[in-house]
Amino acid sequence: MYGTRLRALSIATLITLTGGFALAAFYAPEDADQGFMQKILYVHVPLAIVALCGFVFAAVCAIQHLRTGESRWDLRSYVAIHMSLIFGAAVLITGSIWARASWGHWWVWDEPTLVSFLIVFLLYATYQPLRFSIEDRDKQGRYASVFAITAGAFVPLNFLAVRMAQSYTHPRVFATANGGLEPRMKVAFYVCLLGMALLYATLWKYEMTSKNTSAQIKRLRRRLAGDEGALPRRSASPTLEST
Amino acid sequence: MRNVVNGVLRRDLRIDTRTPQVVPGMALFSISAFVVFHFALQQRSVSGNLAAGVLWVTLLLAAVLGIARQFVADREEGGFEGFLLAPVDRTALLVAKATSLFLFLIALEIVAVPAFLIMLLGPSPQEFWRLLLALALADLGIAFVGTLVGALAVQSRARDLLVPLLALPLLIPLLIGAVKISAPVFGGPVAAARWPWVLALYDLVFGLVAYAVFDFLLED
Amino acid sequence: MIVGADVTLPDNAGYVVAAYLVFLVLLLIYVVIMATKLSRFERELTELNEIAEKRDEERTRSAA
Structure with missing residues (x-):
């Protein structure tokens, strides 16, 4: 069962994220250099951090899957990557808007975090096609886990390389994360970060519950209507046969 | 283990010397790419960062061909099946495959780098050892990542599509480092001295990752 | 905006609004996807309930 604490988690998300955005709007002062525009930070950076942590979480689940061979770990890894990709799309779009607002271009190569995020996003976008193109269920899960582990190891290396490649061009314009934020901004930022992490957890649990429900319905259908009642599969997501 | 590595490696090399496919294909591709760059960039010769970029993009794409x-x-x-049935260490296959890819890449570069120097490079190369260092470190990384990606994609239906989609993003940090190290050879700016270490770290990490997960790709 | 009644927002405030809108829109798209999934579950469960009821009826008829 995945839906047990879903309601409590949803309420916590609602309160924290709304509170965080409210703090960002009314409590945190305007940035001296960037002015009002800097408020994008409170949605963009937490999204990015949470998406990356989601990828790492997926890699950990994939390791568990390879060690134990249980398909529920594969499902966890799959859902984590799925959610992180959605968060990642939001990161790229909000980052692009920020670049447009502060430099007048929709895309700049001087912002190493955003560039390396794009590379990571491109890599993980291949996860679903990889799953779809392998027929054998067991093999599909194993190969997907190998991919998740490789990509998880790639994330920090990629950040290191891209950041080093561009450090000479620009002084850091954005006061991201811990560096140089005013205390009141910091409070708002951390509340937003917590809210975003809770949102990720809620959506992850939500998706897991949905997958579990669908598996239960399929089992029920097989019991009541026999094999001829089974509907053809349309997705490459892992199946739960024995929960 | 050494016998297995030797056996697989020798067989791979023999296949490619008897009916040459991979290495001549990669070499031909690289020369075609230089011609394409000449017309696309509308330049008789290139130098500096541009030269490093042209060379490394060509080598990277040729390597992707080889990986596929x-x-x-x-x-x-x-x-493949024969190997799976044989009761041997899976790591041996990784070592053999990575070594053969490494050797193929060196063979490619023996053709492609002189061709580049003759066909496209403007200034005469200086401090040539930097290029050799970059090639050695990059080849090692490509060998590990390529073997992993090749093994990941070989079981799938969309193999030809997946290999470049997986390999190119994975190789971007390597490309950055290789370009930074080798740019001075073609008259570009000298980059920080820590880049070879970054590449070495990349090679180490992916060597370890490949070692850790390769077994699971061959289970059946 | 009540507090900002006498404050004029800077020109590029639209971008900030746009960024938060992107977040909201993606969340709403997710709600739509979950809604379709939920309605599919409902349909399937209704169907399965009908099958189960039919089966019960047959059982009571054969018992009688």
Whole structure:
């Protein structure tokens, strides 16, 4: 069962994220250099951090899957990557808007975090096609886990390389994360970060519950209507046969 | 283990010397790419960062070609299954495959780098050892990542599509480092001295990752 | 905006609004996807309930 604490988690998300955005709007002062525009930070950076942590979480689940061979770990890894990709799309779009607002271009190569995020996003976008193109269920899960582990190891290396490649061009314009934020901004930022992490957890649990429900319905259908009642599969997501 | 590595390696090399496919293909591709760059950039010669970029993009794409072909011969001729049935260490296959890809890449570069110097490079190269260092470190990384990606993609239906989609993003940090190290050879700016270490770290990490996960790609 | 009644927002405030809108829109798209999934579950469960009821009826008829 995945839906047990879903309601409590949803309420916590609602309160924290709304509170965080409210703090960002009314409590945190305007940035001296960037002015009002800097408020994008409170949605963009937490999204990015949470998406990356989601990828790492997926890699950990994939390791568990390879060690134990249980398909529920594969499902966890799959859902984590799925959610992180959605968060990642939001990161790229909000980052692009920020670049447009502060430099007048929709895309700049001087912002190493955003560039390396794009590379990571491109890599993980291949996860679903990889799953779809392998027929054998067991093999599909194993190969997907190998991919998740490789990509998880790639994330920090990629950040290191891209950041080093561009450090000479620009002084850091954005006061991201811990560096140089005013205390009141910091409070708002951390509340937003917590809210975003809770949102990720809620959506992850939500998706897991949905997958579990669908598996239960399929089992029920097989019991009541026999094999001829089974509907053809349309997705490459892992199946739960024995929960 | 050494016997297995030797056996697989020798067979791979023999296949490619008897009916040459991979290495001549990669070499031809690289020369075609230089011609394409000449017309696309509308320049008789290139130098500095641009030269490093042209050379490394060509080498990277040629390497992707090689990666895509790496396990195909095994699969078509049933060598893959034969190996799976044999009670040998899976790591041996990784070592053998990575070594053969490494050797193929060196063979490619023996053709492609002189061709580049003759066909496209403007200034005469200086401090040539930097290029050799970059090539050695990059080849090692490509060998590990390529073997991993090739093995990941070989079982899938969309193999030809997946190999470049997986390999190119994975190789971007390597490309950055290789370009930074080798740019001074072509008259570009000298980059920080820590870049070879970054590449070495990349090689180490992916060597370890490949070692850790390769077994699971061959279980059946 | 009540507090900002006498404050004029800077020109590029639209971008900030746009960024938060992107977040909201993606969340709403997710809600739509979950809604379709939920309605599919409902349909399937209704169907399965009908099958189960039919089966019960047959059982009571054969018992009688």
